[in-house]
Amino acid sequence: MSQPKSRNAKSSMPVTKPRGPVPASPPRSGPPKDPRARTKWAPLPDMPPVWLAWGLVGLVILLGHLAAPYVADPARIPKPTLFVVAGLLTFVVGAATATLTTLLWIMPYLRSLPEARGFLAAFGNYTAVGAAVGSVLGLRMTGPLFFARQGHYGFADMLGTISDMVTLGSLLLQMVPWALSLGRVYPIYQARFPEDEPRARSFTFLVLSSGNAAGLYAGAATWRILTS
Numbered sequence: 001m002s003q004p005k006s007r008n009a010k011s012s013m014p015v016t017k018p019r020g021p022v023p024a025s026p027p028r029s030g031p032p033k034d035p036r037a038r039t040k041w042a043p044l045p046d047m048p049p050v051w052l053a054w055g056l057v058g059l060v061i062l063l064g065h066l067a068a069p070y071v072a073d074p075a076r077i078p079k080p081t082l083f084v085v086a087g088l089l090t091f092v093v094g095a096a097t098a099t100l101t102t103l104l105w106i107m108p109y110l111r112s113l114p115e116a117r118g119f120l121a122a123f124g125n126y127t128a129v130g131a132a133v134g135s136v137l138g139l140r141m142t143g144p145l146f147f148a149r150q151g152h153y154g155f156a157d158m159l160g161t162i163s164d165m166v167t168l169g170s171l172l173l174q175m176v177p178w179a180l181s182l183g184r185v186y187p188i189y190q191a192r193f194p195e196d197e198p199r200a201r202s203f204t205f206l207v208l209s210s211g212n213a214a215g216l217y218a219g220a221a222t223w224r225i226l227t228s
Contacts, residue, residue: 048129048176056133064140069148071141072161074226086226094219095178096171099123101211102181106188115188122180126173134169138162178215182208 048056063071070077077085103123109116138161145161146153185207189200 060137064137068141068144086223090219090223092171093222094215096174097218098211098215099174099178101214105207113191115191123177126176127170130169130173131166134166138165
């Protein structure tokens with residue numbers, strides 16, 4: 001009479017291990033990415049780089065003593081050099097006008113979009129640095145201008161020089177936010193219209209084109225004023 005087979009007969013059989021390396025299991029893929037998700041942009045630089053800061057220091061020392069009469073009145077610069085200075089000032093005024101126009105367009109979104117507030121913070125910091133540089137430049141120009149005009153330089157003239165240099169310094173440093181705005185306006189409208197990319201691109205094109213058109217117009221006027 002045959003005995004019944006044990007239920008654990010299969011478990012007693014020898015287990016053969018596979019030869020060779022065991023293939024790695026494929027990595028687990030996470031949830032599918034939403035194509036409408038916004039791109040993470042690096043924060044805007046809120047302060048001038050070191051090389052620009054040292055350049056501003058040298059500019060203040062040079063223009064505050066050696067070129068004070070010409071800075072106060074660029075029309076006194078000789079003709080060949082005047083065109084170079086006029087070209088630089090044309091670019092400064094045009095870029096600053098474009099930056100201010102761009103800022104005007106994004107002002108309605110300052111309370112709701114961090115991207116817009118980041119652009120405003122960068123603009124404000126660079127403008128503040130430019131105003132400080134202009135103040136120092138204006139104060140350093142008062143001595144050379146006083147002696148160059150043989151005492152015909154009063155306190156009101158000194159305040160006027162400082163005010164002009166504050167404006168010039170602010171416009172000069174606003175060129176940096178203008179360069180940043182070329183690539184950072186789109187994230188603002190991408191955040192405003194996260195599900196409508198064509199609309200975000202259309203608003204970006206409208207803002208940049210109108211801002212730079214205003215800058216070209218102001219720059220052309222600056223060129224005519226300085227060279228006529």
